[in-house]
Amino acid sequence: MDGEVALMAALVISANHRLMNPQDPMLWFRDQRAFARCGEISFHAATRLANGDIGEVMLAGSASEWLDQIATTNTRRVVLGFERRDEEIVPGETLPDRIAAGFAGGGSRWIMTTEPAEGDPLAWRARWRVGFPDAQDGRIWEVRHTATTGASQPLGRSVEAAATELRHALAEMSAFAWSHDVKQANSVFTSALALLDGAPDPMGLNRKLGPIDTLSDPARRLIQAAQRGWVFDNMALWDRVAIPREELRVFGQISEALYDAVTAAIVAASNP
Numbered sequence: 001m002d003g004e005v006a007l008m009a010a011l012v013i014s015a016n017h018r019l020m021n022p023q024d025p026m027l028w029f030r031d032q033r034a035f036a037r038c039g040e041i042s043f044h045a046a047t048r049l050a051n052g053d054i055g056e057v058m059l060a061g062s063a064s065e066w067l068d069q070i071a072t073t074n075t076r077r078v079v080l081g082f083e084r085r086d087e088e089i090v091p092g093e094t095l096p097d098r099i100a101a102g103f104a105g106g107g108s109r110w111i112m113t114t115e116p117a118e119g120d121p122l123a124w125r126a127r128w129r130v131g132f133p134d135a136q137d138g139r140i141w142e143v144r145h146t147a148t149t150g151a152s153q154p155l156g157r158s159v160e161a162a163a164t165e166l167r168h169a170l171a172e173m174s175a176f177a178w179s180h181d182v183k184q185a186n187s188v189f190t191s192a193l194a195l196l197d198g199a200p201d202p203m204g205l206n207r208k209l210g211p212i213d214t215l216s217d218p219a220r221r222l223i224q225a226a227q228r229g230w231v232f233d234n235m236a237l238w239d240r241v242a243i244p245r246e247e248l249r250v251f252g253q254i255s256e257a258l259y260d261a262v263t264a265a266i267v268a269a270s271n272p
Helices: 004-020 063-072 157-177 183-196 217-229 245-270
Strands: 040-047 056-061 074-083 109-116 122-130 141-149
Touching: 004 040, 004 063, 004 074, 004 109, 004 122, 004 245, 040 063, 074 217, 074 245, 157 183, 157 217, 157 245, 183 217, 217 245
Parallel strands: 040 141
Antiparallel strands: 040 056, 074 109, 109 122, 122 141
């Protein structure tokens, strides 16, 4: 799981850890995986200009600068949430969020809200664009977060409830993949179930120290399983599978259930 979801979750977890542990140098912060494809990450506030137009003023020119500001202001906590953009599907015109998530800028709209001890919360939304197409290190993305006055976000499901829902959704997808002999997909879902149970990663993938290592064990297992189960940007996983027409509805239903479960799990694990 990369892109907007991963970056927002990483920022939320990191910010709350800094607020709770101000003495931790967080040496892993600058080089974490969520930043790997980003050439620039900036933070701005929407404001009304002298001529009456709405403009933006920069608050922080990097994630590290933003994190320092969070730690030195009256921020109480940072909360992750999202808005569905597929409440009304128009056939031939709109896509379900789980499918649109496979395209840059598609899927649900993710929001992180900084809640102060006093005053109005700020809701941050990100815009991604290819700002550095020739970057030799692959850091092609320019990510601009803009804050507007918002409302407090609900924290979402409990970690326990989200884990139960995710386990069921992963098991259903694994069974469907197994029944259609899609071994690669099945291995993804079974490995996600193993991570959820706290077992060693069956895929043996190495990862850097990062924000999720600051979470409790149940929350860390939950977000690792959700990250592994996030297959919505991997269109090649099913592209060679001939799913019978009469089973497409079932496939859509369990895919939607997985999207619901994974997004809920990311929110539950990331929030304080």
